Amino acid sequence: MKYLDQQQIKALLSMSECIAVMRNLFSLDPEKDLINPLRPKMMLPNGGILGMMPASIQPYGVMGIKIISVYLQNYEKGLSSHQGIIHLFDAENGMLLLSMDADEVTAIRTAAVSALMTDLLAEDNAKTLCLIGTGTQAVTHLEAIRLVRPINRVQVWSKNQANVERFVQEQSLHHNDIELIACQSAEAAVKEADIVCTLTSSAEPLVFNPWLKANVHVNAVGASTPNFRELAPEIIFDSDVFVDNYESASNEAGDLILAVGDKAKVRPLIKGDIHEILTKPDLVDKSRKTLFKSLGLAIEDIAVAHYCWQKIT
Numbered sequence: 001m002k003y004l005d006q007q008q009i010k011a012l013l014s015m016s017e018c019i020a021v022m023r024n025l026f027s028l029d030p031e032k033d034l035i036n037p038l039r040p041k042m043m044l045p046n047g048g049i050l051g052m053m054p055a056s057i058q059p060y061g062v063m064g065i066k067i068i069s070v071y072l073q074n075y076e077k078g079l080s081s082h083q084g085i086i087h088l089f090d091a092e093n094g095m096l097l098l099s100m101d102a103d104e105v106t107a108i109r110t111a112a113v114s115a116l117m118t119d120l121l122a123e124d125n126a127k128t129l130c131l132i133g134t135g136t137q138a139v140t141h142l143e144a145i146r147l148v149r150p151i152n153r154v155q156v157w158s159k160n161q162a163n164v165e166r167f168v169q170e171q172s173l174h175h176n177d178i179e180l181i182a183c184q185s186a187e188a189a190v191k192e193a194d195i196v197c198t199l200t201s202s203a204e205p206l207v208f209n210p211w212l213k214a215n216v217h218v219n220a221v222g223a224s225t226p227n228f229r230e231l232a233p234e235i236i237f238d239s240d241v242f243v244d245n246y247e248s249a250s251n252e253a254g255d256l257i258l259a260v261g262d263k264a265k266v267r268p269l270i271k272g273d274i275h276e277i278l279t280k281p282d283l284v285d286k287s288r289k290t291l292f293k294s295l296g297l298a299i300e301d302i303a304v305a306h307y308c309w310q311k312i313t
Contacts, residue, residue, distance in 0.1 A: 001096050001097065001098065001099065002097075002098055002099075002312065003098075003099045003100065004098065004099070004100035004101065004308060004312075005100075005101050005104075006101050006103065006104040008100075009100060009101060009104045009105060009108070009308065010104065012308045012311050012312070013108060013304065013307065013308060015108060015111065015112060015115075015140070015143050015144050015147060016147055017307070018108050018109055018112035018304065018307075019112045019115050019116055019119075019144065019147065019148070021109075021112070021303050021304060021307050022109065022112045022113050022116050022300065022303070023116055023278070024303075025057070025299060025300065025303040026116070026274040026275050026278055027275070027278050027279075028057070028059060028275075029275075030273075030275050032058070033057065033058045033059050034055070034056070034057060034058070034299050035055060035056040035058075035063075036055045036056075036245065036297055036298055036299045037054060037055075038247055038248065038251055038252075039051050039052060039053045039054075039248075039298065040052050047071070047072070047073070048069060048070065048071045049069065049070040049071075050067070050068075050069050050070075051066075051067070051068050051069075051070060051084075052065060052066075052067055053065060053066040053067075053068070053297075053298035053301065054298055055297070055298030055299045055301070055302045056091055056302070057299060057302055057303060057306065058091070060302075060303070060306045061090065061091050061092060062088055062089065062090065062091050062097070062302060062305070062306045062309075063088075063089050063091045063302070064086060064087055064088040064089055064298075064301070064302040064305055065086070065087055065298070066084060066085070066086045066102050066105075066106075066298055066301045066302075067084050067085055067086075067087075067102070068082055068083065068084030068085075068102050068103075068106070069082070069083050069084055070082055071083075072201045075135065080103050080136065081135070081201070082102070082103050082106050083102070083103050084102035084103065085099055085100070085101065085102050086099065086100050086101075086102045086105055086301050086302075086304075086305050087099050088100075088302065088305040088306060088309055097309055098305055098308065098309045098312075100305055100308065102301070105301055105304050105305070106296070106301070107136050107137065107139075107140045108140060108304070109296075109300045109301065109303075109304050110137060110140070110221060110294065110296055110300075111137065111140035111141045111143065111144035111145075112144055113244065113274070113294060113296075113300060114141055114144060114145070114197060114219040114221060114292065114294060115141075115144035115145055115147055115148045116148075116274070117219060117242065117274065117277075117292040117294075118145055118148050118149060118195055118217060118219065118292075119148040119149075120274075120277050120278070120284060121217045121242065121277075121284060121286065121290040121292060122148075122149060122194065122195050122217035122286065122290070123194060123215055123217070123286045123287070124149075124286070125150070125194075126149045126150075126151075126194035126195050126217065127149070127150055127151055127152050127153060127194060128151070128152075128153045128154075128155065128192055128193045128194045128195070129142070129145055129146075129149075129151045129153070129154045129155070129193060129194070129195045129196075129197070130154075130155045130156075130157075130189045130190050130193035130195065130196040130197065131154060131155070131156045131157075131189070131197050131199065132157055132158065132186060132189060132190075132196065132197065132198040132199060132200060132206055132207060132230070133158050133197075133198065133199030133200040133222065134156065134158045134160070134163040134164055134166070134167040135199065135200075137197075137199040137221060137222075138156070138167060138197075138199050139167075139171065141197045141199060141219070141221070142154060142171060142175065145195060145197070146175070146178075149194075149195065151178060151195075152178050152179065153178065153179045153181070154171075154175075154178060154179070154180045154181065155181050155183050155188070155189040155190075155192075155193060156168055156180065156181065156182055156183060156189060157182075157183040157184075157185065157186050157188070157189035158200070159200075161182075161184070164182045164183070165182050167182075168180045168181070168182045186206050186207060186211075187208075187211050190207055190211040190212060191211055192213065193212075193213070193216060194213065194215075194216060194217070195216070195217050195218075195219070196212070196216055196217070196218045196219070197218075197219045197221060198218070198219070198220050198221060198222055198223075198230040198231065199221050199222050200222040200223070200230055201222055201223065201228065202222060202223060202228065202229070202230050203223075203227065203228045203229070204229070205229055205230060205231055205232040205233075206230050206231075207230060207231050207232065207235065208232040208234070208235070209232055209234035209235045209238055212235065212289065213289075214288075214289060215286070215287050215288060215289060216289055216290075217286075217289075217290045217291075217292075218231070218235065218239065218289075218290070218291045218292070219292050219294060220255050220291060220292065220293045220294065221294045223253075223254050223255055224252055224253075224254075224295050224296065225252060225254055226251070226252060226253075226254050226257050226258075226263070227254055227258070228254040229254040229255040229258050229259075230255060231255045231291075233258070233259035235289075235291065236255060236256060236259040236260075236269060236291065237259065237269075238289055239288075239289040239290060239291035240271045240284075240285065240288050240289070240290045240291065241256070241269050241270050241271055241291045241293065242270070242271055242272050242273065242274070242277060242290065242291065242292050242293070243270050243273050243274075243292070243293050243295070244273060244274055244292075244293075244294055244295055244296070244297055245273060245295065245297055246267060246270060246273060248295045248297065249266055249267075249270060249293055249295065250263050250264075250266040250267055251263060252295050253266065253293050253295060255293055256269055256270075256293060271283060
């Protein structure tokens with residue numbers, strides 16, 4: 001059994017490769033090829049969460065599990081909010097094949113899925129990107145979205161203005177061919193953006209519908225619990241809503257659940273999932289406001305682990 005640390009994962013898996021891995025994964029039949037049960041979570045008295053995310057990808061012949069801790073206040077200690085491990089098993093004999101750092105995989109594959117959905121849903125000439133949040137996901141989303149759209153301007157905001165200034169300064173070194181702007185408000189960051197990525201752990205809405213362009217594409221990536229949300233309800237009702245998984249969205253997507261007030265009412269909000277968009281492109285009208293509510297799935301982690309396993313064997 002081999003273990004891959006963060007640096008080894010970065011060397012094995014480029015963002016462009018990961019986008020392709022995600023496209024191939026979601027092209028599989030979710031009923032026949034994938035097993036992805038709703039993830040159990042253990043809530044701790046100190047606000048921490050231990051999540052267990054099992055999955056199986058039948059055509060790949062593998063199964064696995066991601067075990068991850070979520071401590072949202074870790075940034076105050078200079079630690080990642082998401083830490084854990086992914087174990088990949090042979091689905092035929094149960095043999096453990098590979099273990100790898102979950103934090104790095106989560107950072108890359110989450111942004112890769114957003115990029116895939118941006119490619120499927122955003123207008124082809126989308127050039128202005130808004131990032132709400134300045135953590136790890138902001139870094140990887142900036143890299144990923146640039147691979148699928150001709151971004152030349154990035155408007156950045158978070159609640160901590162010092163973090164915004166730092167992010168813009170640091171990322172300007174890596175993306176010196178585009179304009180990065182530190183915004184003083186969420187409204188200023190969102191206005192005139194063609195693509196908006198919300199990447200926070202906010203419990204209350206940060207983005208409101210009047211600020212958004214009529215044909216904007218939104219990747220709502222943070223707020224992955226039923227009682228947290230980043231978007232005002234009007235955005236949900238005014239958008240074509242797409243998700244990674246219907247069951248996860250109905251049980252975990254606070255942006256959707258809080259908008260309608262009942263988990264049972266979430267499904268009618270949803271126009272399609274990723275597999276349906278890939279197989280039924282007529283579902284998409286890029287002239288409309290589109291919303292992808294990302295929750296992150298264990299099959300994404302296992303697909304990445306399988307890809308890395310193939311590269312080292």
